[in-house]
Amino acid sequence: MSRHRRQASIELLELMGVVKENGHHFDSPETSPLLPSVRTPLSYDYVLVAKTVDDPEKDTFKMQEAFIEKLKMKNLKITKIIDDTVVFYGIQAPNEVFEKYRYLLKVSDACNWSEQQGNVPLSTRIRIVHFILSHVFLNTGENLFELLKKKVFEAKFCLHERKTQKELRKSWARWTACFRGQPINDVRNYFGEKVALYYLWLGWYTLLLLPASLLGVVVFLYALAFYNTSPLIKEVCESNTIMCPLCDKRCKVWLLSDTCLYAKVSILFDNEGTVMFAMFMAVWTTLFLEFWKRHRASYTCEWKVFDWCEEEEELILEIVNNAECAPKEHKHSYLRSTLVLILVTLILLLIIGLAHALVVFRVVATVMLAEGSWEFLSDHSNTAAVILGAVLHYFTITIMTRVNRIVSLKLCDIEENQSFAASERSFTVKMFTFQFFTLFSSLFYVAFFLGRINGHPGGYVRIAGKWRLEECHPSGCLTDLFIQMAIIMVLKQTISNVFEFGGPWFNRWLKRRRTKKLQRKCPHCYKKEDQQTNRWQELCEICKLSDWLRNYRLNDVNSFSLFNEFLEMVLQFSFTTIFVAAFPLAPLLALINNIIEIRLDAIKMVSLERRMVPKKTNDIGVWTDVLEAIGVLAVIANGLVIGISSDFIPRLVYRYNYGPCANGTVTDMDCMAGYINNSLSTVYMNDQRIYNEFSPDQMVTPSGQNVSYCSYKDYRSNEDYSLTPQFWLILAVRFAFVILFEHVVVICKFVTAWFVPSVPLDVKNQRLFDKLSRLKEELSSSEV
Template sequence: MEDGEKVFFGVRADSRIFDLYRTLLMEPEGPAARVQPARPAPIPAATRIRIVNFVLNSKTAAGDTLEDLVKNGVFETRFALHKGEDDLKKKWARWRNMVHKQPIDDIRDYFGEKVALYFAWLGWYTYMLVPAAVAGLVIFLSGFSLFNASQIRWGWEAWATVFLEIWKRQRARVVLHWDLYGWDEDQEEMALELINCPDYKLRPHQHSYLRSTAILTLCLLMICLMIGMAHVLVVYRVLAAALFNSALLFQEEQVTTAVVVTGALVHYVAILIMTKVNKRVALKLCDFEKPRTFSERESKFTVKFFTLQFFAHFSSLVYIAFILGRINGHPGKSVRLAGLWRLEECHLSGCMMDLFLQMAIIMGLKQTLSNCMEYLGPWLAHKCRLIRVKLGHASEDPELRDWRRNYLLNPVNTFSLFDEFMEMMIQYGFTTIFVAAFPLAPLLALFSNLVEIRLDAIKMVRLQRRLVPRKAKDIGTWLQVLETIGVLAVIANGMVIAFTSEFIPRVVYKYHYGPCRKGADPAVE
C-alpha cells in the first residue's frame, strides 16, 4: 500500500509453513504422537509472528539478509503489527492497576513466553521485596536508638536463597500450565532453519584454544579498565578534598561528606558511559567466539556483558568497603598522592557511613533517573514522530491507517527485553551484595519496581512497536546470574561486617576489655 512517499508491504506466511513447523516439532514418542486430535489447534498469533520474523532474517537467494537490505536503503524498517492489544491496555498498561495482579497468560499470548516470564519473575521479585523492605526499614530506624549500645545485623542472604528457591517452584508451575516442559530452544531453532532450507545442517562446534585465550585476555583487560576507573575516582576524591579544604567551601567536618557525594555523582556518570562501551565490547567478543545458535550466542553475551557491568557498578563500592583508609600509612609516614596530597580517610563515624552514602546516591540516582528516562525518552520520541509526519485524512483505508500508526511507534530491537533484565540484575546486586551497609536498599527497590512494571507495560503496549514474541520455558542464563549474585552477597556482607563495620571490635571490647566483661556492673551504664 502506498502512503505518500512511503510504500508499506504486508507479509503473512502461508499456512503450509505452520503445518511444517508443527510437524517438525512433534515428539515421536510423546503424548501428542499417541493421541492425535481430530483437528489441530490453531497456530497462535505470537507463533506466527515468530516464524515470519525468522524467515525474514534468513538469507535470500542472492545471499542478502533483511538487515543488509535495510543498510542498502532497499527497506527502511520492519515491524510486527499491534493487533488486539486493547485488553492488555485495560488490564495491565494503566497506572491504576499498579497493585493488581498481572495477566501473565494474556501477556504470553500477545508477547510470547519470554516476555511473560520476565514479568512473572519481576512480579514475584517485587512481591518478595515487601517483607525485606519492612525488615530493612525496621533495622534502619532501630539503628538510631540502639547505635551506641549495639549494632543489629540481619541475614539478608537467607532471604535471597528463599527467593530463588520459591521462584523456581513458581516458574515450574507456570511452565507446566503452558505445557512447555518438553520444549527445547535449540530444537525449535533447528526446526525454523529446516523450514527455510531442507538441507540445513547444524553448525559444528568450533573450539580453538587460541580464540578462547584471546577472548579471556580481552575480558581481563576490560576488567582491569573497570578497576582503573575506581583508581581514577580515588584520585578525584583526593584532589576534591584538597580543593574543598583550600577553597573553604565547606567546614572541616563536612569535607568528607562533600567528597563522597561528588565522587558518587562522578561514578554514576562513568557507569552511564561504560554501559555503552561494555555492550559493544561484549558483542564483538561474542561474534569473535562464533557460537553455533542464537540461544548460545545470547547466553555467552549475557555472561560477558554482566561481568563487565558488575565491575563497572561495584568497583568503587569494593574500594570504599575494603580499601579506603587502610593504605594511608601511619603518622610520620603517611602515603601521599604525587608526594603532595594525603589519601582520603573514612568518615568520622567510620567507613560504613561512606559506603552508606555511596550506595544511597548511586542507587537513588539509578532508580529515579532510569525510570524517568525509560518513560520520558520513548514518550517524547513518539510525540516527535507524530509531529513530523502528517496523519492524512480520516477517510483513508483503515488498514493503511493501522500500518502507519504502528510505523510511528518507537522501534524495538533484540536488546529491548535484554536491557530490562540487565537493569533488574544490577538492582538485585545492589539490594543483596552490600545490604549490610544500606538496609534501605530493598525499600528503594520495592518502590522502583512497582513503577517499573507499569512503565514497561505502558512502553511495550502504547509507545513501542510490538516485540517479536519468543518462546521460552525459563529465564535462561539470568538464573545463574542470580545464583552468582547470591554467593557474592554472602561473601561481601560477611566481609563488610568483619572488616568495614565496628561490629567485631565492639564485641571484642565488650567481652574482653570492657568494664562488664566479668558480668553486669551496677556502677557502669
C-alpha cells in the same frame, strides 16, 4: 472436508469476491470462517518499511526489489502500499509453512502439545515469519539486518492487534493497576513466553521484597528508637577530643563532637540488628531463587513448554525456512577462546583502572575543596568529595554501559557461536560481568580498602608523593559505603526510569508531529469485528495504511529491548543483596522502584513501542545462574562488610575484653562507655617524626586555641606508633567472624535449597498425565 469439496468452496468464495486474484492477497481461503483452518483471523504477519525511491536505477531500489523477490520465491504473499515518503510491504506466510512447523514440532523431542491443537497462535506465526525474514540472503550475501544498517529498509515490525492491545492497556498497562495482579497468561499470548517470564519473575521478585523491606524498616526503626540513648553517640557528641587534620595545608584540627550528626546517622545502619538482617537476606536470596523455580515450573507446565528446547526449536525453524539446510556443527577453537579471555581480562583491568581514577579524583577533590573559598565546603570537604565521587561514578556507569555492549558484541563475533541461543548466553554473561565490575569495583574499594591503606601520622601513604590517600569518614568507614550506595541507587533508578519512559513517549510524540495524519475510519469499508462469529472484513488501503503508520510511528524494539530490562533488574538485585549490611533500606527502595517499573515497562511495551517479536522459552535462561552467583557473592560480601568494614567486631571485643563490664564487676555503667576514646590514638607535635607532618597553622582549633597534640582513629602505641595487641585481637576476631558467618549462612542456604523442591508435585503429576495422554493418542493414531 475432501479436496474436491474444498476446491469447490474456494471457487465459490472467489465468485463472492472474498479471495482476490489481483496480485495483492488481502484475504485467502485459509482465513475464511467458512473453511476449517489453522490460521487466526489477522491481516499481515509482518511489515517492512522503506523510503520511496525516485530513480529505479539506484542500488537501494534494486536491493529492495531483489529482497522482495527472494521473499516471493518462498511463497510469501507481499502487499505493497506507497505513502508520500515511505513504502510499506505487508507480508503473509502461506498456510503450508505453519503446517510444516506443527508437524516437525510433533515429532521432535521438544514437543508442544498445545500448538498442535486448533489454530496456530499469532505469536507463533510472527516468530516463524521473523525467523524466515532474518534468514533470507541476497546473492551478495546480505540479510535483512545488514539491509537495515544500509538504510535499504527503514524498519521492520509486527503489527499490534488493536483489540488485544486495548484489553491489555485496560487490565495491565496503566498506572491505576499498580497494586493489581498481572495477567501473565494474556501477556504470554500476546508477547510470547520470554516476555511473560520476565514479568512473572519481576512480579515474584517484587512480592518477595515485601518481607525483606519490612524487616529492613524494622532494623532501621530499632536503631532509631535507641540511638538517642546510645552511649556511643553521647560520647561523640559530648567529646572535647581534638582530631588530627584530614588533609594537608588548609585542613586544620577539628573536634570529634563536630561529627555528632554523622555518628547518629551511622548508628542507624551499623548496629547489632544489621548482622541478623544480613544473615536473613542471605537466606532470603536462596528462598527467592528456589521458590521462583517452583513458580516458573507451574506456569511453564500450564503453557506446555516445560520440556521445550531452544536449540531444537532453532533446528525446526531452519528446516521450515529451508528443507535442504545443513546443520551448523558445534565448533571450538582454543585460539579464539584464549583471545577472548585475554580481551575480557584487559577490559576488566580497564574498568578497575577507572575505579582507581575515581579514588584519585576523590583525593584531589578533597584537597581542592578544603583549599577553596567556600567555608561550608571547606569544613566538609571529605563528605563533599565522597558525594561528588558517587555522582561521577554514576556518569561513568552510564558511559561504560554503551562501551561494554559494543565490546561484548565484538567478543561474541570472535567466538562464532553455533546458534543464536548460544550467542545470547555468551553475550549476557560478558555484558553482566562488565557491568558488575563497572558498578561495584568502586564500592568494593570503599567497603574493604578505604581507610585501611592510608597509613598514620608520620607515615601517610601519598599518591605521587603529593596527595594523602583519603581516610574513612569521621563517623566510620561504613558511612562512606552508605553514601555511595544511596546516591548511586537513587540516581540510577530515578534517572533511568525518567529516560526509559520519557524517551519513548517523546519520540512517539515527535513522529506524530512529523507524520501526516490520515483518516482513521473509512465510511465505505470500515466495519467492527463480529465478536460472536470472529469474522472480519479486509480494510481498504487507506485504513490499512493508517494502521501501519500508527505502528510505524511507535518506537523501535530489538533483541536488546528485553535484555536491557533484565540487566537493570538483576543489577538492582545485586545492590539489594550484596551490600545490604551497609544499607538495610535498599530492599524498600527496590520495592518502590519495582512497583513503578512493572507498570512503566508494561505501558512502554503496549502503547509506546512496536510489538516485540514473541519468543518461546521455558526459563529466564542464564540469568538464573547469574542470580545464584550473586546469592553466593552476597554471603561473602556481607560477611566481610560486617566483619571488616563495620565497627561491630571492635565494639564486641571492647564490651567483653576491654570495657567496664570486662571483669564482670561493674553494674552501674554501660558496657560500651569509653569505647570511642579507646578506639583513638594520639600523636604529639614534640615528636620529630610528626613535627614536619602538620604545619603550625593546622594545629589551631576552631576556637583559635593552639594545640600540640591530636587524635586519630587507630589502635597504635602513642610512643612508637606500632600496632597494639588490641589491634591484633580485633583482627583475629574479624577473620574468625567472617569464616563463621559465611559457613553458617552457606549451610543454611544449602539446607534451604534441599528442603524446597524446585518443581511442585502437582506439576510433576501433570506432566506425567500429559505424557501418558500423548503416548496413548500416538498409539491410537498409529493403529488407525
